[in-house]
Every structure is written in C-alpha cells, then in structure tokens.
Amino acid sequence: MDFFSSLRELHTGLTRRETTASELLDWSLQRIAAVDDRVRAFLHVSAPRGDSDRRMGADIAADRMLAGIPYALKDNMCTRGIETTCASHILKGYIPPYSATVVERLDDAGAALVGKLNMDEFAMGSSTENSGFFPTRNPWDLERVPGGSSGGAAAAVASGMVPFALGSDTGGSIRQPAAFCGVVGLKPSYGLVSRFGLVAFASSLDQIGPLTHTVEDAAIVLQAIAGKDGRDSTSAHIQTPDYRAALTGDIRGLRIGIAEEYFGPSVDAGVRGTVMKAVALLEQLGAVVSPISLPHTEYALSAYYLIAPAEASSNLARYDGVRYGFRAVDAENLMDMYEKTRSAGFGPEVKRRILIGTYALSAGYYDEYYKRAQQVRTLIRQDFERAFADVDVIVSPTAPTTAFRLGEKVLDPLTMYLSDICTVPVNLAGLPAISVPCGLIEGLPVGLQMIGRMFDEETLLRAAHAYEQAAGMAPLRPELAMEVKA
Amino acid sequence: MAVLETVIGLEVHVELGTRTKIFCSCATEFGAPPNSHVCPVCLGSPGALPVLNEQALALGVRAALALNCRVPAESKFDRKNYFYPDSPKAYQISQYDEPIGQHGFVEIVVGGEKKRIGVTRVHLEEDAGKLNHSPYGDVSLVDLNRVGIPLIEIVSEPDIRSAEEARLYLEEIRSIMQYCLVSECRMEEGSLRCDANISLRPMGQREFGTKTEIKNMNSFRNVQRGLEYEQERQAAMLARGESVAQQTLRWDEATGATLLMRSKEDAHDYRYFPDPDLPRILLSAAYIEARRGEIPELPARKRERFEREYGLPAYDAGVLTASRELAEYFDQTAQRVRDPKSASNWIMGELLANLKAAALLIDEIQVTPLALADLIGLIEDGTISAKIAKTLLKDMLDTGKDAKTLIAEQGLVQISDEGELRAVAERVLAANRKSVDDYRAGKEKALGSLVGQMMKETKGKANPQIVNRVLLELISGRE
Structure with missing residues (x-):
C-alpha cells in the first residue's frame, strides 16, 4: 500500500487489519503536510473530529468499500460546520448549516473527510487560476495548471494526498483536470447524483462526480453517491445497478464511435496521436470502431457560454451581503451595499459571466441569446441520440492539449474557453462521460474521454476499465510522488 | 369633455392553505416569532434546492378550475430575478408564460345584473419575506417566515368598470377560495392581497388610457376607496388637460390618498427564465378531473339555487352564500322547515346578531341546523311565540340544549287554549x-x-x- 493504492487495495488492507482507518488518515494528513505547500490543492484541511479510529474502525466490513477511507471535497459542496467558500471571497467565512447529500452518503459509507479543495471561483474556469485565494499547481509540473475547475481535486488525487475526491463538472470541470493531472474523472449522467448541497453554478449542467486513481475506484465512489434524492427535484428515479459488476474486462463487439468534430484543428497533434493509439488498443480488445458525426458540435461552446452564465447570473444573485459571507462595510445605502459587496467579493471571471448571463436574459435579448442557445442545446442532444443509435460509446480527447503553463491563458478568456471544447457538448446533452489517462506527452498526462448513453454508466465504466487494464498505466505517478515515501 | 369610462384590472394574491411552504417543509403558521419558520431551502442557503409541495400544486389547480380556467397538461416554473432583502435567493420562483390556469372568469352581480369578469391567468409562486423598518434606529429588520408561503396570483382582464365592481369581484374571489378550502383569505393577515391597475378613457374609445398601478390596499373597503380616489385624481388631471403618467402608487389609508412609489422609468427587468431546479409540471387528465371533483357548489350557483329552490330574495341569497359554512347551515335548516324564508329570517336576523355579539363563527356554535329547524317548527305549529323563540335561541346558544328540552325545563309552551x-x-x-x-x-x-x-x-x-x-x-x- 502507498499513496497510489486503489480503493480496493486500501479496503483489503483495512479488512485484513494490515492498517487502520486512523493510520490511513495520518498518511493522508502527513502527505498533505509534505507536498501541499507546493501543490496547494487544499483550501482547508479539517481532520475528522473525535476518536475517528474507533468510530470508523467499527464499521469496516467486507461490503463497505469506503469505510475508513480518507477523501476530500471540492469546496463547492456544503459541509455542515466546515467553511465552504467556492474559492470566493464573497463566501469567506461561510459555514453551512447542513451537509450536501453526497457528503451525507459518504459519511454513511464511513469515508473520512480530510478537507476542502481549491477550485476556480464558483467553478468558473479551466485552470484553477480563477480561485479567489491562490492557484493550484499541477503535480506533474509545478509551473503548469492542474486544469479546472476541479483542479484542487485532480491535483490532490494525482499527488497522492487523498485516494479519491469529489469534483463537480459543468462543462468539463472534472474530466479536463483529471486529464491534465493523469487521474480518472467521471461525470455521471445529469440527475444520477444529487445536487442538493452543491453550490450551484449552472443548475441544468452541474453534476458531481469522483476523481480517482482507477476506473474501478470511480465505480466504487459512484455506487456510494448515486441514486434518487428527494431533496433534489432534478435527481432521477433510477435504480442504481452494481457498477463494479459491470467491469468485466470484456468489450468484444462494443461499438465505439469516433466523431471527427472532436479532432478539429484546436486539438494538439500529439494529443490526437495518443488518443488514436488508445482507439487502436480498444479495437485490439474487440471493440468495433466506426466514424460518426456530431454536426452541431461547433455551436456547443457558444450555446454553453450563454446558458451557463445565464443560470449563473441568477444563481449567484443571492450573494448580496445581506445574510452571510462578505459584506462591504462602507456602504451608504442598500444599493450601494449590493454594488460594493459584489464588486469586491467576486473575481473578474465570475463578474464577466454574471454580466454575460444578465445580458443574455435581458428583455429584448432573451430570444436572440438564451432561447436560441436552448434550441442549439436540443440539436446537440439530438446529435448524440442519433449517434447512439449506432454506437455504444463515443471516444475523443478529453482536452485539446496537455496542461498549459500558469498564466498562459488566464488573460485570454476565449482561448481558455476553447479548452472545454470536447467536454462541453456532453454537459449540454446531460450524458455520462469519463476521462482516463492514456499516455504522457513530454512528461504530461493525456486524457481519453469516453461518452456513454444517458444513465448507461455501466457500459461506459466497462469500456474505460477494459482500456485501463489493457493499457496498464493506472495509476500514473508524477515525480513529486516519488520524493516522499509513505 | 367626453364622458369618461373607468377601466380596472386586478392582480389578486391568495395564500394557499397548506400546512407547509411551497418548496420546503417549514410551517406556514402566521404570527410566529421572526425567522423561526426558516430552513436552508427557504433561506436560499448556497446549495439548497426547491422541491414542490404537492398540496400547493393541488390547491392551485383546484383554485384555477374554480375560476373557470383551463388547466394545461404542461406548465412550468420560472425565476423572476430582482435584488431586495425580502428575497433571499434574489429571485422569486413564479410562473411566467405557462401558468397553471388560463382564460377563466368570475361572475359578479352588479345592481342586480350578472357580469362576467375575465381571469387572464392564475399562477403559482412563492411569497417574499417582510421588512420591518425598526423604530430603534436606522436599520431594517428582515423576517423571512413568509418566504416560500405558497401563493396564487389571479390576474383579471381589464373588464372592471368601477371601484364597486372591483370590490365585488374581490369579494367573490374570496368567497370562491373559501368555498374551495383553498385559502382563508384573511386580508388583515395578508392571506388575500390586491393590487389594481386603473385607467380612464373617453366612453366608446377602444384604446386604453395610461394606467397607474395601486398597491397596499389592505381591506375591501380600502380597495374601493383607493380606486375611487384614483379615479377622481385621474379624471381631474384629464379635465385640466394634463396627461396621466404611468406610475406605481401606494394607497395611504391614513391620508386617504395615493402616493408615488416609482415611475415607469424605474420598472424592473425581471429577466424571467425557466427555473432549472424544477422539472416541468405535468398534469394528467385524471389528476385535473380529481381536482375538479373537489370543488363544491360555488357561491354564484348556490345563490341561484337558493333563489330558485327556496324562493329567497336576491339579497337574502347573497348574504347567506357569503361563506360556505353559513350557506350550508342555511341549506340544512331550510330543508327542514315549512317556509324557507323563515329560516332565512332567523339566520340572517337573530342568529347572526347573536354570533356577532359573541364574536363567534357559524361553525363554532352549539346549535345545529336541525335544532334551529326544530325551533322554527315550534313557532310554525304555534307551540311557542316568536318572542319566546328569541329567548330560547339565546339559551340554546349558551347551553347547547335543544328547544324542546328548554321549553320543558322552563314551562314555556305557548298558551293557545x-x-x-x-x-x-x-x-x-x-x-x-x-x-x-x-x-x-x-x-x-x-x-x-x-x-x-x-x-x-x-x-x-x-x-x-x-x-x-x-x-x-x-x-x-x-x-
């Protein structure tokens, strides 16, 4: 066992009493202490209170895969009694009175929360440079970004600080950082995992999912967090299957679609080559690969950058300084208080999106922007429906490039938005997708994205798992991981 | 100067009588200590999500049907965005272009004539909080108990032609809502609220004049007074050759005048858009019919029936149908007496006078319709005099005993020998x-x-x- 052990290995160690829950927790805390001053994945480390060993040790059992396992959360998921900021000054000091459903479910599963992870402010960004507090660095190259917005989650798992983390994905925010950091990132189907307690960015797109070392780990965590929640009206009435049982390793006859639209000019040649090598491996495993077309892909980014900001402009309106979080002190009246609070509390990217979204919903512009974008969204959904009539899984790069340098794109939002080009259509359609590591280019990980049918996580995980096993590269270990021994 | 016609449309808010709020399970109880009925959902805490209260939907649909609205198989919730401390999410969940009730009407009786007032729409929404401007200094206190109380907004067509008609329409709405057990409609507690749009135009002109909106008319009397005042104010302006400005006004009961709240230039752009947290509302035909089945005989039909079946004058029928309980009380009494008019006289006269004196409601008394019918029967067959009956009724109300028992106890049988x-x-x-x-x-x-x-x-x-x-x-x- 080490920092890169899979959940199954850790679980086995616990059930065989080779280790204990508190030992795993100490490992995690020591690891954070050793490397996080360089990676800066955590906003807040909060070891479980009380005698965790007795509490957690008691419920370690063969069928409780997550009992005694440390984990961390992107800081946009509410934790009762623990500060939750969305990496924004406007929520600095905000302590939620309740926990998100996913947190309750992981509590019930016996997992131990060790802290809250950095992110782009309110999940708006693709590099974690938009954190209101500090950027997180890529464990593979500390001069590069970990991706975003779940950059803290990807970096924490990639550098072995926690065996798994939860992120959220609105336009690629789990998958793209997973790709950049060489870990597995799963965005479940919209509605599979409750959003109750996830601080909303764009409600119709947001979905919580795991970042892990292996596909099997993703299946284990998904098992714990998926399923109907009466507190989220958009959560689906789905009887969750046994996801691990789907990991048969056998993908003979699986029909895989390759959409040319996902291999456009913005996709780096090295990334394309690496992904095509992965496709060849899938073919060797017995999958049937065929070209498909998703003709409306080129409009996805435009539609996304209207719908997501429109919803965000409304979702973020509640941060007004009246009830919680930051309030400007020198206001002369109510309007002045609103303006000063929001001007000082939000960072530039959040303000940009609030402005775009407010504009898109304004009288006289609604039809031209928001409504039009929703129509495009329908077309994109239909593209996928047509494609899935012929194939079972669609494969593409997760991101067009490997991790870029800090500061490289932060001043050029449009270029930054382009790094979401392969992931955004999936959110618009509500589909499940996973990013699995498929190689390194100049020492930087490349992610392979697989997209599945709505609520068919089983097929998706089976394909990703079969690839991962055949490719034999999970988990990837950055050099940083080698410096400190457990 | 041409004769002017008054054009009024009302926006009526009715609180639905659910036990819990529309999107969370906080109590809807009135008068609780400030901020005691709140939770992360109605407080708009980050990450909290709304879940529709089925009972609120059912009452909303029932109300829409009772107002003769079409209830579409699909409707949806939208967000109405605005910044104000009474709105903790900075948006109100409401319905914009697909309300649960569409194209209905309400019938009122004006000067003995029936008149239909069109109902444009009925939509479901959540109430906002209350701001209390503190007497102790330069602060406002926010009470969010009311946030999330389920409301329907009933928007009328501009079919109302006088302040009196407006009051009658509002009274009829209250009566219908009470009959359907949708709401208690207590204006003094704010469970029935009314805003009005009013404009004047030369008689015969089709285009509407410029309207003003009046808020804060918090009683039936004030609705009529406020509209009468505004009608005169606008008429005077037009007579002076001035034009009416499109404004939102506040009725000030103390001065008996309307005051400027905001002008058209300050109008909000609410940036309505479909609420992504709530799925579309899908209603089956069976569901809608089940709600229709919950609607009792409504006041207009009851009035007609009382006139027809019991031969009551229109006035009596109007008084006796003002509340469902009173109408049922009369109905049951009238069926058991020889002359229904005598039942009407006794209920409208002695019984209501006694109730008023004791500050009781008709459903709180010990005298059943059967007992009252027996009392009237004893007058009809000459057993007791009307004078004795009046005393007896008081005793019956006090003791809960029936007339025959009291007569025997007090030896009150009429001497007809x-x-x-x-x-x-x-x-x-x-x-x-x-x-x-x-x-x-x-x-x-x-x-x-x-x-x-x-x-x-x-x-x-x-x-x-x-x-x-x-x-x-x-x-x-x-x-």
Missing part, C-alpha cells in the same frame, strides 16, 4: 278599565298595553293571535 286565555283577559280588562275606555275612545295604542298585560300574566306564553282576538271580542262584547 282560548278558554284559558279568555279567563286571563277578563281579569286584565277588569283591572285596566282606563285602557279599555281609551281604546273605545279611539286610542288604538291602548290595545297594545292590554296585550302587554296579557303577556305579563302568562309569562309571555300566550299565543299573540288568540290574545288579540279574545281581547277585541271581550271589549266589543262589553259595550
């Missing part, structure tokens, strides 16, 4: 010679005094008709 009364009359006449002489001298009033003496002698039990006849016979026989 002519021989017995003749004997009493002879004693009375002998003792009151002067009255007899006065009567003979043409002072008709003197007879009344003799009747009074008879009643005194019989402790009020004498049958008044027989007393009259016997007295007259004896007086004329003594000549």
